[in-house]
Structure formats: structure tokens, C-alpha cells
Amino acid sequence: MNGFLGNPTILVNDNITQHPDWRRMLKMSAISEPSRIFVMLDEHPDYVNDGNFFMHPEDIGHWHDLPSSLHAGSGSLSYADGHAGTHRWKFASIRTKVIFSPMTVSPFLPNEKADYNWLIESTGIKK
Numbered sequence: 001m002n003g004f005l006g007n008p009t010i011l012v013n014d015n016i017t018q019h020p021d022w023r024r025m026l027k028m029s030a031i032s033e034p035s036r037i038f039v040m041l042d043e044h045p046d047y048v049n050d051g052n053f054f055m056h057p058e059d060i061g062h063w064h065d066l067p068s069s070l071h072a073g074s075g076s077l078s079y080a081d082g083h084a085g086t087h088r089w090k091f092a093s094i095r096t097k098v099i100f101s102p103m104t105v106s107p108f109l110p111n112e113k114a115d116y117n118w119l120i121e122s123t124g125i126k127k
């Protein structure tokens with residue numbers, strides 16, 4: 001689940017909750033563009049470590065949680081308005097094979113930010 005939706009206790013001690021340009025959406029009425037904000041997505045099996053999908057809002061050069069690319073290089077997402085879709089990832093750094101070993105981060109090259117930027121916009125965290 002999108003780590004910036006729902007549970008108010010997630011990320012409480014993180015400075016993300018204090019940043020003036022970032023937001024958390026705890027109620028449906030807080031979601032300004034439900035057709036753009038994802039609720040659930042397919043997470044890469046090696047990165048499943050908890051119940052939320054977290055992305056750091058600032059580019060820190062790596063994925064904290066990695067979305068899945070198991071659908072022919074694409075990932076599945078469901079959105080707050082109820083529709084679902086797939087997104088084809090552009091770069092090989094996100095289209096990694098499952099190795100059945102827990103991972104913590106996945107770096108990406110500076111010229112491979114398009115996938116990260118697309119998904120961070122879909123979190124709805126930026127005001």
C-alpha cells in the first residue's frame with residue numbers, strides 16, 4: 001500500500017511528516033486527484049518487508065522499496081478512484097529478476113530517474 005495513505009502511525013518519527021511541501025493522506029477527502037494517486041501496487045518480491053510501499057520524496061539515488069516488473073517489464077497499480085492499470089518501466093535498474101533473497105535498497109543511475117519521478121508523482125505526497 002502507498003506508504004503516504006492511511007495509517008497515521010507509519011513514518012511518525014520520520015521528518016517526512018514535518019516537511020511543509022509533503023503531505024500524508026489519512027482520509028479519502030484528503031486525496032485531491034484520486035485518478036492519479038495509487039493505493040496499491042505490485043512490489044518486487046525481494047523487497048517485500050512490511051505492509052507499505054515507501055518512496056523517499058527527495059531523490060536519494062536509490063529505491064527504498066522496488067515496484068515489481070513481473071508483467072513483461074511492467075508493474076500493476078490500483079488507484080484511489082477505483083481503476084487499475086499497468087505502467088511499463090523504462091530502465092533495467094527497476095526491471096530486476098527475482099532472486100528470492102531479501103533486499104534493502106536498489107540504486108539507480110542519475111540518468112535513470114524517470115521511473116522514480118513518475119512513481120513519486122503518483123504517491124501524491126508533493127503538494
